[in-house]
Amino acid sequence: MNLFLALVVAVLFGTGATLLLKPDLFRVVVGVVLIANAASLTVIASGLRRGQAPIHPLIEGEPVSDPLTQAMTLTALIIGFAVTALLLAMVHRVYTTHRSVDLDDLARSERTVEEELERGVPVEQDEAEAEAESEPEAEVSR
């Protein structure tokens, strides 16, 4: 059982880490979700005992599973859920400002800003960048 859980955790974490390295922000968010679940599964697998559910009328003489890790996992799941919602909201805002969820596009527009900072004057943009930047930024909800 331990080996099986370890394998599942490893696969989840590995898949998540791979997705984190993708330029598409939605894949990055899915990667974080997978890693969050790998962590939750690790917590529940770290229980000290296995047995019947630790709910009040207990059967005498049978082992009881560790309630503490289950409580911790519940908490971790809720935190993971909140984090996912926050990340998706942020990706949505990136989309409304940049009209793109691709990190390469974002890096390109950021580079223009940095060049402006370095030179102290607005940089002339080439066509592709101008197109990416021409979207109105005013619709960002504050």
Added chain:
Amino acid sequence: MSLLVAPLALLWPAAAVAALADGRRRATGWAAVAVLAAAVVVLAALALRVAADGPVEVVAGGWPADVGIRLRADALGVVLALVSVAVVLAALVHGVISGLSPRLFPALMLFLSVGLTGLFLTGDVFSFYVFFELAMISAYALSSLGGEARMVSSALIFAVVNLLGSFLFLIATAALYRATGTLEMIAVADRARGIDPNTAVVIAVLYFVAFGVKLGLFPFHFWLPSVYGSALPAVTAVLAGALANIGAYGLLRFEAGLLPRELALGGGVLVAIGTVSIIYGAVQAIGRRDAREVLAYSAIGHAGYVLVALGVGGPVALAAAALFTVVNALGKALLFLAVDLRGPLVSGAFAIGAFSVAGVPPFAGFFGKAALFEAGVEAGSAAAVALLFVGGALTFVYLFQIYQHTYWRPGQEQPPAPAGARAVVAAVAAVVLLVGLWPEPLLALSDQAGQALVRMTS
């Protein structure tokens, strides 16, 4: 109600109410300031009590001592809680005065202070994680406020990288629970001596990576410059002056407090990574022209000192790490608050912050550097002492480079900032000066912290 529970009982409901209220109105902002100021006063009273009578403990919910979750204020936790919440207070006042409009700004600052207070004052590993996530989630949201396009994308990177750190922390905590069978920090420290060395090393490395990411140490620093460079000034001050303390506290508490054998084993590696961090941060900072980027790299460099002290080990070095974290947090918060302002008082405040961070007497930073110096001499490490000198000199160079650029260069006259914002900066500068002139309480508390960390495990 006990002093220990009071800050949380005060901040938590206020944060929830502020989340429902409209933060764009001045009244909400000032109400949040009032609550936060009250929390700072309570924490200061708690710090005085800890300094006088030693650690204070409460078991939540009236459970028996070994069953319930324990809140525990010792010297290290209470000092960092006080400084972090005070920095949040200064940043909140600064934000409210300079008319920061995002609706959730006051509420997020309050939630951040709940998380910070809770994590510094808990004696339980898992509730540390919960408070830690509360603080981090507020910080992700705060750093995306402001609506500029690059803020959101750098906040997203900040969030993703730090979430990876948080989940590594969770995995390490699960492993620690499995190995020791408890989550109570004191009991963990007691039982950690008996666990399998291989397991302990893996746990220690996971904790190190998790907190290294928060602190922005050299190999894990890549998220830091873009966030510090693009977030709002008040938010950046909070990130550098309050949130970075989590990393330092975590390293001190989990590595030095819970797993000291593994820390001693990796001492050389820590000193090496710390050294690289110091040199890298300083060299990058000298090469940058944008003032906030310089300060961001400076933060990376100064994180290295904590690590070097941790690698040297022993009560003197641990006390030095705690003291350095506190004064560095104050100095960094001051610099980030001052850097975007212009007008009388501000340049003086910036100079005080720069002197403090560079470690010149009579400012607070001097005692941090002096304590590290003492730790280096005590450990007989010539390299550490030389590193402190070189690091200090480089800090001096880049900070006065930006001072010259920002305040002396002619032809970029900007209207002076609102008087209120300048007053906040001057007040923080006065605190830095005061701590420098009268450091005894802080020195006593950090000594106590160093002793307590060593005693936890012996």
